[in-house]
């Protein structure tokens with residue numbers, strides 16, 4: 186039945202991989218800077234609403250499409266609805282996952298560089314207050330960002346080359362809980378800092394006027410999709426390696442709750458520190474790379490150990506997310522071109538890495554690469570965040586809500602004749618598409 190396609194070794198293997206895909210740079214790096222940029226608590230509240238009103242239903246929809254379709258993101262749509270235009274959603278998924286991986290590798294490269302700099306002692310030797318310069322000098326360099334992007338992508342390619350199941354399962358079982366632990370310890374430390382009160386207020390006490398700002402809603406939907414790996418077929422692809430028995434709603438609920446907890450704890454770790462060190466919460470993508478080293482420096486000698494652990498574990502979390510991004514193209518190419526896994530991985534991996542170079546070089550310095558007045562990295566991020574991700578999500582919701590036979594869709598989730606099934610169906614039919622359409626409208630006009 187599976188035409189020789191791989192399957193997860195255990196139920197737990199799938200859930201771990203799905204959590205591994207969801208939890209990554211999005212929860213720590215992107216969540217912190219987008220929350221900071223979007224004003225804090227009002228954003229957080231809208232974001233959590235988006236996660237449960239749009240993210241959870243769409244995640245369950247992706248799981249159902251993948252398991253029923255038993256193919257890559259394009260093939261799964263085709264298998265369920267042959268000859269119908271829904272497959273455009275699949276093509277969009279391949280495109281979006283490619284674009285995201287191109288810059289995801291760059292940011293992960295920054296993380297690995299920080300890990301390396303703490304290991305060599307270079308980062309530990311920077312004076313307090315000097316980390317903004319340390320960071321800006323690095324990302325503005327001509328070779329460093331590309332070197333570390335290549336390094337990270339080489340590891341991603343090597344793992345996907347040998348097949349997704351092996352490795353991820355083990356690494357997620359050990360490193361995810363460790364990452365959770367270190368985030369909690371660091372958050373606890375942040376709460377002892379002078380700026381703790383201000384940081385917590387920023388994160389949890391909404392400024393009501395912010396609810397009138399449409400860009401906050403747009404940022405929240407984009408972040409919800411990004412952090413849950415939605416709208417680009419990663420979760421469809423992973424669910425396609427599932428045997429029938431796994432209970433999809435439980436898996437979806439688990440992924441959503443864990444992913445959201447990771448982000449909130451990361452917020453509690455970051456914002457007290459931001460205010461303690463007098464940094465601007467809206468300072469953009471550099472936020473964690475500037476704030477956290479200041480925290481580690483403040484911790485004294487133990488700080489370096491924490492820094493090493495932190496950047497190592499974040500790099501591993503980024504790895505399992507990047508693997509799922511590459512797997513979308515690899516699984517598509519294997520079927521479409523009839524390539525072996527190895528060939529598909531090398532070709533897709535090399536092309537996406539090369540496409541990431543202009544992003545790696547777009548952050549200041551002599552080779553700054555910009556297009557439409559935006560640094561290339563920011564441009565690719567904007568295209569995916571504002572357009573292709575929500576559009577992909579819209580296709581998925583509309584397909585499951587309206588395109589797919591309702592009885593079959595409910596059967597696939599195991600929610601036939603249940604209230605939860607009915608609620609899910611109406612969310613996926615009306616609430617999620619309406620919300621996404623509104624955001625797309627805001628973003629386009």
Ligand code: PFF
Nearest residue numbers: 207209210211412414419506
């Ligand atoms: N969800 C990942 C994160 O939060 O870092 C990023 C990601 C992975 C996005 C896989 C999309 C994807 F398909």
